Amino acid sequence: MSKLKGDIELLQGNEACVRGALLAGVRFFAGYPITPSSEIAEGMARLLPRLGGKFLQMEDEIASMAAVIGASIAGLKSITATSGPGFTLKQENLGFAILNEIPCVIVDAQRGGPSTGLPTAPAQGDMMQARWGTHGDHSIIALAPSTVNEVLFLTIRAVNLSEKYRTPVILLLDEVIAHMREKVRLPLPEEVEIINRKKPTVSPEEYLPFKPEQDGVPPMANFGEGYRYHFTGLIHNQKGLPTTDPQEIDSLIRRINDKIQANIKDITFLENYSLDEARIALVAYGSVARAAEGAVKLAREKGLKVGLLKLLTVWPFPSEEVNRLAQQVDLIVVPEMNLGQMVLAVERAVGGKCKVVSYSRVDGELITPLEILEKVEEEIIKK
Amino acid sequence: MKRDIEYYLRREAFPHIWCAGCGNGIVLGAILRAIDDLQWDKNEIAMISGIGCSSRITGYVDFCTMNTTHGRALPFATGIKMANPEMKVIVVMGDGDCSAIGGNHFIHAARRNIDLTAIIVNNMIYGMTGGQYSPLTPSGRFGTTAPYGNIDQSFDLVKLATAAGASYVARGTVYHIRPLISLIKKAFNKKGFSVVEIISDCPISYGKMNRMQSAPEMLKWIRDSAVSSKVWENLSEEEKKDKYVIGEFLDVEKPEYTELYAMVVERAQKLEVGK
Numbered sequence: 001m002s003k004l005k006g007d008i009e010l011l012q013g014n015e016a017c018v019r020g021a022l023l024a025g026v027r028f029f030a031g032y033p034i035t036p037s038s039e040i041a042e043g044m045a046r047l048l049p050r051l052g053g054k055f056l057q058m059e060d061e062i063a064s065m066a067a068v069i070g071a072s073i074a075g076l077k078s079i080t081a082t083s084g085p086g087f088t089l090k091q092e093n094l095g096f097a098i099l100n101e102i103p104c105v106i107v108d109a110q111r112g113g114p115s116t117g118l119p120t121a122p123a124q125g126d127m128m129q130a131r132w133g134t135h136g137d138h139s140i141i142a143l144a145p146s147t148v149n150e151v152l153f154l155t156i157r158a159v160n161l162s163e164k165y166r167t168p169v170i171l172l173l174d175e176v177i178a179h180m181r182e183k184v185r186l187p188l189p190e191e192v193e194i195i196n197r198k199k200p201t202v203s204p205e206e207y208l209p210f211k212p213e214q215d216g217v218p219p220m221a222n223f224g225e226g227y228r229y230h231f232t233g234l235i236h237n238q239k240g241l242p243t244t245d246p247q248e249i250d251s252l253i254r255r256i257n258d259k260i261q262a263n264i265k266d267i268t269f270l271e272n273y274s275l276d277e278a279r280i281a282l283v284a285y286g287s288v289a290r291a292a293e294g295a296v297k298l299a300r301e302k303g304l305k306v307g308l309l310k311l312l313t314v315w316p317f318p319s320e321e322v323n324r325l326a327q328q329v330d331l332i333v334v335p336e337m338n339l340g341q342m343v344l345a346v347e348r349a350v351g352g353k354c355k356v357v358s359y360s361r362v363d364g365e366l367i368t369p370l371e372i373l374e375k376v377e378e379e380i381i382k383k
Numbered sequence: 384m385k386r387d388i389e390y391y392l393r394r395e396a397f398p399h400i401w402c403a404g405c406g407n408g409i410v411l412g413a414i415l416r417a418i419d420d421l422q423w424d425k426n427e428i429a430m431i432s433g434i435g436c437s438s439r440i441t442g443y444v445d446f447c448t449m450n451t452t453h454g455r456a457l458p459f460a461t462g463i464k465m466a467n468p469e470m471k472v473i474v475v476m477g478d479g480d481c482s483a484i485g486g487n488h489f490i491h492a493a494r495r496n497i498d499l500t501a502i503i504v505n506n507m508i509y510g511m512t513g514g515q516y517s518p519l520t521p522s523g524r525f526g527t528t529a530p531y532g533n534i535d536q537s538f539d540l541v542k543l544a545t546a547a548g549a550s551y552v553a554r555g556t557v558y559h560i561r562p563l564i565s566l567i568k569k570a571f572n573k574k575g576f577s578v579v580e581i582i583s584d585c586p587i588s589y590g591k592m593n594r595m596q597s598a599p600e601m602l603k604w605i606r607d608s609a610v611s612s613k614v615w616e617n618l619s620e621e622e623k624k625d626k627y628v629i630g631e632f633l634d635v636e637k638p639e640y641t642e643l644y645a646m647v648v649e650r651a652q653k654l655e656v657g658k
């Protein structure tokens with residue numbers, strides 16, 4: 001068991017995800033094999049039973065998502081991992097989890113798409129699917145690490161946020177982050193902050209499973225603990241029973257959105273590189289943020305005032321911070337391994353306060369620091 | 384102590400949504416009477432359903448309940464059972480829910496032989512969406528999407544569940560109540576994946592499309608088309624058309640999934656696999 005804690009190890013992104021999840025208290029995994037996420041399932045199959053946890057290989061990703069929700073309701077912190085095609089299959093039950101406020105984590109190790117796409121090549125094409133993949137008005141939390149160390153800590157954070165806000169949290173890896181190896185210091189279990197879902201403080205007779213507290217989040221009783229109540233994919237009242245009352249419908253839909261938006265400060269995780277006095281900012285996430293950091297170094301060597309805002313939380317989008325950045329700089333460049341998905345959110349947040357340009361790559365190849373620098377220089381010449 | 388079935392109902396969830404004469408109420412009554420006979424504690428029961436008229440059952444009962452997504456009740460239930468093997472987990476599905484959209488989950492739950500009881504309310508039609516044919520609509524019968532007669536072969540759930548690996552398989556009807564309650568009880572008591580298919584009536588959708596306008600007419604049809612295995616064996620293939628064999632078809636002992644997984648945990652903790 002020594003390998004579980006405390007040591008410095010050379011870990012793959014997917015392995016770091018497994019370790020982070022276990023440190024955060026995850027004791028249930030259900031999934032279906034798919035590149036480039038399969039090492040997460042394999043790691044879970046090996047390590048979960050050693051901790052008394054449960055691993056299930058289901059018949060598909062729809063079933064995996066369902067099993068994860070079931071296990072969470074029965075009291076185990078639960079996670080699943082997949083890639084594009086499987087992420088698409090999870091969407092219906094992801095919606096069920098959002099509406100029923102079930103804590104769980106979905107890892108999507110992104111690969112090229114659409115469809116079977118490029119199974120072994122990186123991409124960031126699921127950013128909007130993470131946000132809007134399931135139908136209906138909803139909010140979502142999605143985190144995107146750019147180093148193996150960040151995979152470890154953001155997995156822990158994802159589990160904690162899902163418990164704290166009673167909501168599914170998506171962890172967006174990409175093929176590079178999932179498969180690369182880096183040195184990581186694993187925290188000791190006692191160093192890890194663990195957040196558990198709020199339990200009801202009232203008796204079963206008085207318990208209303210969907211009655212929120214101040215923070216918009218209702219306490220959650222697990223099945224089997226003496227609190228009998230109902231979950232349904234239908235819009236429900238505070239008892240959990242189906243309703244067609246316009247007021248009850250409106251208040252539920254608004255609350256499951258607001259509970260995330262209202263706590264955006266707590267959910268947002270960003271990092272700045274050389275942004276002081278920058279006139280040009282890069283906004284990047286995932287493996288592209290590594291190239292963007294490299295581009296900032298190259299630019300600074302050339303005397304160009306370029307900085308980077310690295311998004312670790314991508315949804316809810318940190319509009320306030322990006323808007324503030326737009327007041328400081330003249331130009332924001334958003335490099336992405338897609339045709340420009342997060343740049344849309346950047347533009348919306350910027351609201352015309354500075355110029356925003358997208359830099360895209362969708363050929364299965366990585367974006368390099370030099371390319372980003374060239375894009376920046378091209379924009380400088382245009383001015 | 385025998386209780387009135389009201390003890391197991393959520394009063395605030397009524398009135399129910401079912402049409403007058405629908406078999407779903409009979410199924411609900413049979414399940415609750417079986418539970419009462421077994422004197423199960425309400426807190427230990429999880430009842431999970433998919434989507435359809437029959438799946439609305441979970442809203443009306445005072446257990447830990449979940450009305451999930453269409454066809455997916457079994458994998459939700461699998462997660463619950465794995466996480467808490469102490470819970471008694473009952474899954475209620477319609478024929479479309481179980482055998483069309485949920486068909487894959489059904490065979491895999493049976494293959495795992497996980498300790499769940501699957502109750503399939505087979506009204507031979509998609510009731511909730513207004514009478515489209517399902518994989519259990521017999522060939523030659525009518526549905527709103529089979530206006531010239533259904534050309535599909537129908538599944539035999541008993542054979543399907545048996546071949547896929549279940550431990551207990553039975554078929555009853557909403558007409559034969561007492562035998563139905565005992566089949567359900569046996570299924571509940573079975574350690575492993577147990578299946579009870581219940582031939583039920585949907586006068587509104589199936590009845591209307593198939594020249595049976597009322598619930599009593601449908602119940603008479605169910606009574607007359609259900610035969611025991613003994614009778615069934617002596618029927619010609621022609622005579623078997625439109626008849627249902629009812630009773631118990633499989634009752635075997637074999638390793639159950641959560642128990643096998645407990646052994647995996649033991650092995651992993653002893654061996655520190657692949658370290």
Ligand SMILES: Cc1ncc(C[n+]2csc(CCOP(=O)(O)OP(=O)(O)O)c2C)c(N)n1
Pocket residue numbers: 434435436437438453476477478479480481504506508509510511512517585
């Ligand atoms: C993914 C999905 N597809 C389709 C539907 C629409 N739908 C709701 S109920 C139903 C059929 C129900 O038929 P059955 O399972 O036989 O149950 P019954 O209503 O007859 O009890 C369908 C197709 C849905 N809710 N979800």
Ligand code: SF4
Pocket residue numbers: 400401402404405406407436437506510511584585586587588589
């Ligand atoms: S439509 Fe059919 S199955 Fe649905 S409630 Fe009415 S009678 Fe029952």
